Amino acid sequence: EVLLVESGGGLVQPGGSLTLSCAASGFTFRSYWMHWVLQVPGKGLIWVSRINPDGSNTNYADSVKGRFTISRDNAQDRLYLQMDSLRAEDTAVYYCTRETESGYDWGQGTLVTVSS
């Protein structure tokens, strides 16, 4: 069974930093593109970032480019999202997703709240 478990969310002040982590199991982690998707509470889904299987290629949404960094540790089966210069509008549930030929598998999400 594919399992994606996010952690690291919480309350952070504007301008602060936070690192999200996603522990993957039930599949060969190093073989898949991995993505982060956010959802502002009560709103829709927004793609944030992706990373290729060996970590050499990354892409970002314009809204986070230069502030967020996606990375992975294939030895530990973990995906990360380093979030710097956080803004109030970054407040959202962040989902770790695995992309397959048939779409996304999703974790349960972790809530990030940016507020003073």
Added chain:
Amino acid sequence: DIVMTQSPDSLTVSLGERATIHCRSSQSVFYSSNNKNYLTWYQQKPGQPPKLLIYWASTRESGVPDRFIGSGSGTDFTLTISSLQAEDVAVYYCQQYYRTPRTFGQGTKVEIK
């Protein structure tokens, strides 16, 4: 970026009746080399992550009831719930995974009349 537009934003349907959701992409998501549309449909219930229902526009995910039917090609797609059940109350999203950034429709909320 490929813009995904769903209609309607919300839908109220009687139990046992048909619910139809439309999704339009601003450019084609059809990949001619494998004859597939890179379009998925997700269902999201409150407090839960999205759940994959349909991929390649019309292929039902394992375990998804056959009342969920995906159709369409190119830029115009439809999700039909042929006989709405109480447990189908949710928000439904389409997503294209043909290009990066991956983009989602704004969601369609389905409720019972």
